[in-house]
Amino acid sequence: MHPLVLAVGKVDIGSHITTKIAGMTVDVDVVAATLISGAILLGLGFYARAKASSGVPGKIQLVFETVVAAVEDLVDSAIGPAGKPIVPLAVTLFLFILIANWLEVIPTGYPKELLGAPTGDVNLPYAMAIFVIVLVHVASVRARGLKGYAGHYFKPFKVLLPINVIEEITKPITLSLRLFGNMFAGGLMVALIGLLPVYVVPGGDIIWKLFDMFIGFIQAFIFALLTVVYFGIAMDTESH
Secondary structure, eight states, X not given: OOOEEETTTTEXXXXXXXXXXXXXXXXXXXXXXXHHHHHHHHHHHHHHHHTOOSSSOOHHHHHHHHHHHHHHHHHHHHXXXXXXXXXXXXXXXXXXXXXXXXXXXXXXXXXXXSSOOGGGSTHHHHHHHHHHHHHHHHHHHHHHHHHHHHHGGGOSOGGGHHHHHHHHHHHHHHHHHHHHHHHHHHHHHHHHHTTXXXXXXXXXXXXXXXXXHHHHHHHHHHHHHHHHHHXXXXXXXXXX
16 A cells, blocks of 8 residues: 655555565564454463353453353344354454554554554455355255255346356455544544644643544444344345
8 A cells, every 4th residue: 555645744544664575575563463353362361261160250251251152142143043253253343353453542653654554455354355255155955955055146036147147246345445434533632642832742642542442343343233234144045
């Protein structure tokens, strides 16, 4: 991604710390933020498992149980008992994206955060969206069979084949760009706040980051929700 330079204050938006690996340019800061997000999620998961109790749950266990129960209800209403294997994927996506989005809240420098949300770079949302859509098509083949999977592109009318194909192609694009656009805008606002007078920056930054946390939560929820919805559509059969 080429950096966008704002004339006032010369703030670079979209610029990254890069290195070359096997001839490919790698955004080191995005990769580091992604690994940190994954490490935090794994750490919380292992901690919750170690402290798990059948009695009064701890705070971390309560959070995990609440999220899992909410996703189970969502999957059950959208897919039914057949969607139970999707619950771990949806829970993991929600928590990972939430943590990744909230990394932006950590103050790591002005006017540009050194450790921003990795979801604010289009590569991570694209990778997650492609991963999800590939699994969706695999689930569709398993639920419908190859003949049923191919046949659904011709429904409800054969003439709609091009539209159905385009719809499938655009799913990973819209899924990823929705997340990327909102988080990129959040990073842009943080950079713009850094251009304000020094006595305004702390207050403006705190107010915006609180709002950005809410946006980050909503975007994580929407990504997980659409994942469940796409699986529900893919696994739907005429008999169901």
